[in-house]
Amino acid sequence: MVYQADNHRYENGMQYERCGRSGVLLPRVSLGMWHNFGSVDPYERSRAIIRYAFDHGITHLDLANNYGPVYGSAEETLGRLMDDDLRPYRDELFISSKAGYDMWPGPYGNRGSRKYLMASLDQSLRRMHLDYVDLFYSHRYDPNTPLEETLQALVDIVRAGKALYVGISNWPLEPLRFGIDYLRCHDTPLLIYQGKLNMLYRNPIDEGILQLCHDEGVGFIAFSPLAQGLLTDRYLKGIPEDSRMAKQKFLRPEMLTDDLLANLKRWNEEAQDKGMTMAERALRWILEQQGVTSVLVGASSTAQLEQNLRCVK
Numbered sequence: 001m002v003y004q005a006d007n008h009r010y011e012n013g014m015q016y017e018r019c020g021r022s023g024v025l026l027p028r029v030s031l032g033m034w035h036n037f038g039s040v041d042p043y044e045r046s047r048a049i050i051r052y053a054f055d056h057g058i059t060h061l062d063l064a065n066n067y068g069p070v071y072g073s074a075e076e077t078l079g080r081l082m083d084d085d086l087r088p089y090r091d092e093l094f095i096s097s098k099a100g101y102d103m104w105p106g107p108y109g110n111r112g113s114r115k116y117l118m119a120s121l122d123q124s125l126r127r128m129h130l131d132y133v134d135l136f137y138s139h140r141y142d143p144n145t146p147l148e149e150t151l152q153a154l155v156d157i158v159r160a161g162k163a164l165y166v167g168i169s170n171w172p173l174e175p176l177r178f179g180i181d182y183l184r185c186h187d188t189p190l191l192i193y194q195g196k197l198n199m200l201y202r203n204p205i206d207e208g209i210l211q212l213c214h215d216e217g218v219g220f221i222a223f224s225p226l227a228q229g230l231l232t233d234r235y236l237k238g239i240p241e242d243s244r245m246a247k248q249k250f251l252r253p254e255m256l257t258d259d260l261l262a263n264l265k266r267w268n269e270e271a272q273d274k275g276m277t278m279a280e281r282a283l284r285w286i287l288e289q290q291g292v293t294s295v296l297v298g299a300s301s302t303a304q305l306e307q308n309l310r311c312v313k
């Protein structure tokens with residue numbers, strides 16, 4: 001059936017926050033396509049989640065070249081969705097992709113060289129059936145490539161019209177400071193930093209990254225805000241068969257220690273006492289931090305997304 005977006009999608013409770021000192025407003029809840037949108041996942045389920053997201057004001061979708069599995073397949077899913085559902089809404093969407101981790105074999109399919117970033121974005125655009133991305137990130141810091149090379153590649157990508165804005169993800173504080181200055185001096189101000197931040201992992205606060213972004217007018221988007229599902233009720237009664245912990249290498253059972261489980265149960269009760277779910281509480285905690293523009297959630301069902309969206313209600 002032809003998709004018709006909900007006419008009330010901007011009146012369903014979503015809030016939008018200015019991204020640093022830029023003209024861009026991002027939804028306070030954004031959706032990431034790291035898991036659940038690959039070729040191993042049922043297309044109709046991925047499609048239902050994206051439709052639900054857009055119908056509820058989530059205008060920002062986050063991808064990377066190697067999201068899947070298999071690598072590249074989340075971008076292919078987005079390409080199919082553009083053709084099936086989203087093309088009429090392209091200008092209402094803010095789509096990001098990244099390059100920095102391993103993508104293809106050999107010396108040019110990884111890290112921070114100009115060669116890799118340029119080729120990777122071209123591949124991403126082909127997979128997503130897009131002419132440009134709204135935002136392109138350096139996905140990680142590469143200590144062996146001169147920072148100027150990586151940063152100038154980002155500048156030139158914008159000048160070539162393949163991305164409207166650039167972002168940096170996972171860079172340490174001092175290279176980030178250098179990057180902010182470099183990009184500003186080359187008329188391509190850094191729009192946003194993407195970093196892991198949640199109630200269990202507070203490094204961007206402790207290391208001063210969030211403060212630097214705030215001071216420099218750079219937005220901040222928090223990835224894995226639910227610690228990949230730990231900060232929800234998902235694991236309070238064991239490890240469900242269909243969960244990320246049961247299926248994926250990125251969240252392993254040994255991470256769920258007795259101490260952590262005890263803390264999770266306590267936080268869950270505290271959240272319930274306040275009439276919230278733990279997920280809602282965990283997302284609200286991030287959104288309350290000064291300098292945070294958006295939380296970048298994942299979801300394997302529309303029900304999870306519905307629950308996560310309560311943090312902006």
Ligand SMILES: NC(=O)c1ccc[n+]([C@@H]2O[C@H](COP(=O)([O-])OP(=O)(O)OC[C@H]3O[C@@H](n4cnc5c(N)ncnc54)[C@H](OP(=O)(O)O)[C@@H]3O)[C@@H](O)[C@H]2O)c1
Nearest residue numbers: 032033034223224225226227228229232243244297298300
């Ligand atoms: N820049 C980077 O290096 C980097 C790294 C990682 C992620 N990211 C970005 O951040 C996005 C989000 O990361 P993430 O997927 O780790 O985020 P997350 O929101 O912390 O975890 C999402 C997972 O938690 C579970 N979940 C979510 N909501 C739930 C709820 N209400 N109740 C129960 N379980 C729930 C689901 O797992 P189940 O599958 O078990 O249902 C879901 O797939 C990624 O898609 C990607 O765009 C970026």
